[in-house]
Amino acid sequence: MSTTHFLVRKDDLSSTRLHAAEDQRLADGQVRVRIDSFALTSNNITYAAFGDSMSYWQFFPSGEEGWGVIPVWGFATVVASLHPGVAVGERLYGYFPMASGAVLTPRRLSPGLLSEGSEHRAALPAVYNQYFRCKSDPLYTADTEDVQSLLRPLFITSWLIDDFLDDNGFFGARPGAVLLSSASSKTAYGTAFQLAQREGIQVVGLTSAANKDFCTSLGCYHRVLAYAELDQIPADTPCIYVDFAGNGELRQAIHTRFSQLRHSAVIGGTHVEQLAPSGSAKALPGPRATFFFAPAQIKKRVGEWGEDSFGQRLGQAWRAFTGRVMDAKTPWLRVTHHEGDVAAQAVYAEVLAGKGDPRVGHIVSLSRQPATS
Structure with missing residues (x-):
């Protein structure tokens, strides 16, 4: 073989x-x-x-x-x-x-x-x-294998991003906005689904013009903007940037425009051709762009909550999310x-x-x- x-x-x-x-x-x-x-x-x-x-x-x-x-x-x-x-x-x-x-x-x-x-x-x-x-x-059923493969690891990251931001008091940006790039990606809209349940936070999805309608249709973003529409958000808005795209030009634009940017989290690199070069984070105005490492937040929360409680909280959130994603009438x-x-x-x-x-x-x-x- x-x-x-x-x-x-x-x-x-x-x-x-x-x-x-x-x-x-x-x-x-x-x-x-x-x-x-x-x-x-x-x-x-x-x-x-x-x-x-x-x-x-x-x-x-x-x-x-x-x-x-x-x-x-x-x-x-x-x-x-x-x-x-x-x-x-x-x-x-x-x-x-x-x-x-x-x-x-x-x-x-x-x-x-x-x-x-x-x-x-x-x-x-x-x-x-x-x-x-x-x-x-406990999360396995034979008829949901595809959904588990597609969403389970991504949603765990989404859930942990939301928890990390809340754990850190949203870095003083509440009330304020959380900006999510590559808003049509599954990890981004999973994060938006969680963040939308928090009070005092406006969840703003940033995406290509072609994907605006899709992101808006999800209903988990309070507002969806194309990348060229950043100027529609006041420059003095207290905000957090959660970067799923890794687009160096977009990151530069956000760090330059928003005087009250409180935290900049790097999650992924969906825009491979436009990835920010290594070391470029040091040259940006505002807070340093910092890579979010999900295993570190898992270790912290398991230590604080215990494995059983961690699993129960995650499981409850997972079932709510997949229930919405796979809704029979309007699936995502x-x-x-x-x-x-x-x-x-x-x-x-x-x-x-x-x-x-x-x-x-x-x-x-x-x-x-x-x-x-």
Whole structure:
């Protein structure tokens, strides 16, 4: 048997190729999984854009100089096991390579979780090394796998951004506004959904002119503006900037215009061609643009609340959010499936370009090939 990996040039994210290699024999304590499906969103482009600075390339080394494997969130089935605590056929949800399969070295098993114990991942954030065992996962249902792959990791980040801002008293910007770039992205509108429940905060979505109607239709933004319409917000408005785009020119414009900018959070890099250059944050007026690192807020809150309370709070928010997203009459999301190598390359190019329909969520499988006539 062989495994196919989707490889990306680290210095040119538009350059990709597929590499198939024969599977190596498992060592004692290891399991092999077939990656049945995974989501592909702008969040994965962020992983690639910040692959070196945030160590995302280290999770699944390609073994080839200059090439990386993008991490994705999805579901997998154990197809071979030399671990006594993990049975063939078990289903897992978690952080996988963009590939048709993977080898895991499970450690610290519990009924609901197993932790990946490979040496090269030991120093990486623990939250990415946890795999949920579907049979005991309280958020799992078989009919919502696609939604979980698409929204679960993104919404956790959204929920944590909202919690982080509230935890810090909105940095003195309440009453005031929170400006969210790339407002049509799933992580942005998940954050807006949470922020809209806070009093004294105006949630402003910033987006391309083409996506204004979509963002307005969601109903979670108090106001939606095109990027060229910043002058419609008074320059002395106390505000926070939450940057999902990574657009250097937009960040410069916001830091320059708003004299009462209290905090500038960098979340992602959906505008890959316009990413702010390294070190440019130091030259901006106002507060320094600071990367938001979700695992740090998870660690803080689990320490304060305990794991059970953390999970309960997140679960309650997750159910409210997905209930709205998948509303039968006015859904925010429509799922499309892509199977096989060619389809995967095509949808990756579309997501990288940022030109897709924001209502569409892409689910990809490299382990299944499309039927041929």
